[in-house]
Amino acid sequence: MAKYYQQFLGVGPGISVELLDDSTSPYLVRTTDGFEFFVSAEDFRNYYKEENTPTPERWSHLITDPVNGTVNSRLIEQVMNIIHTFEVCVQDFEKARSVVRSLARAVEAKPSVKPRELLRNLEELGCNPDTVSERDIKRVTEASPQIRSLLIQANCAELPGPALDKSPAELIPKSSKERVPGEESQKKVAARVAKAATARMKNVAMLVDGDILTVEIDLSKDFGPSKSGKTTIVASTEGNKSVPGRSEKIGLNVYKQEGKKAATGRKNAFKNMEMKLDGSILTITVDLSKEFGPSKSGKTVIIASSEGNQLVFGSSEKIGLNVYRKID
Structure with missing residues (x-):
């Protein structure tokens, strides 16, 4: 009897698919209306669950629809x-x-x-x-x-x-002060979930929806001078870190250049990275499905890059960003 799986992480309850071939990655799946397509083994394990089964424990803290057990x-x-x-x-x-x-x-x-x-x-x-x-x-x-x-x-x-x-x-x-009718103390809910990588970064919030990585930075924040004292740190991944739930790595630094004449970035897109500025909030989007060939070392595949340190679109800060995947 065929087993059906439902995509549970996305904007809402996702499509249901039948798993046809899981002998090697990518897996072959088929929708209920007969459309066949491939899903990487990692994405299938992370973002699909067998129908009528609970959401995997590692995602339980992100459920937004308890009835369907899905994550918007x-x-x-x-x-x-x-x-x-x-x-x-x-x-x-x-x-x-x-x-x-x-x-x-x-x-x-x-x-x-x-x-x-x-x-x-x-x-x-x-x-x-x-x-x-x-x-x-x-x-x-x-x-x-x-x-x-x-x-x-x-x-x-x-x-x-x-x-x-x-x-x-x-x-x-x-x-x-006003009394809140029926107020009850909250119960501690234990979740066997590793602390999010972004919790160890400075002013960097990341979200992955399908193949789209969204990074948000508040340009009004600062974390003091860099080691050289020539720049002020605004945001940093503190080295190259894993993209949540993915095999790609990201390295990002945003800083203010001290003692330099202020200039404003006019370009909102570099290699597979687009920037949008709303007030002090900088949003960067990257399509993780794209590739731009091997790096100079030949050990990684380039996914996105600011191609050096560039001015942030619409602001005077500078940004350096690289997203890559290791070559097996």
Whole structure:
């Protein structure tokens, strides 16, 4: 009897396919309407599950639709971007997750609460208010009800760690405290998930949807001078790191050049990398299905490159980016 598998990671519940040949990668699959295509063995293992079975444990913390057990990657991207904003401030993913959850609860408890009110109470959560702006807080207060609901959930984007939450009432100024009917303490949900690689980076949030890698950087942040003292670090992968859930590697650095006459980048695309700037948020997209041949060493295949350090589109910072895959 044929087994059917469903794509569970994407914008919504994905297509169902029958696995025809898994003897070698890529696997051959067929949709219910008879269309046959190939899927790499790694992608099949990561992004498809047997129908009517639970979502794999390693993805459970990213589920956005508990009924279907699927992950809407666009919603999770928004959730992770908000958490990473605060991670830069507290330098710890679990603590940032807890702070964001508490902020989201406070907004639910009192929708009219102002960002500046929440800002004054961040110190109680172990978050230095001097490192957070009202704009950062607004990412929570102005989030859609759907995103805020995910931020409040105990299991969404939850990694193993100590419970650091405070109740919504503790975030709202004492003169404005209101009792939240039916409020219950959150239960700690254990997830056997390794800490995301981006949690060890500086100001770099990554998301993969199919073959599209999206990288988000907040250009308003800085991490002090580089070792040479000639530049200020804005973002860094801190070396070459694995793209989440993929075999490709990425190396990225964004910096400000000190003592140089400011210039603005006019080019928004380099080799398979496109940049978009919205306020201080720089978004970079890379198509991981593309290749540009071997590197000079012959040990890797080039996927994307800024081809040296280039000016960021619409801004004065410089960026160096390389995405590659090792040659087996």
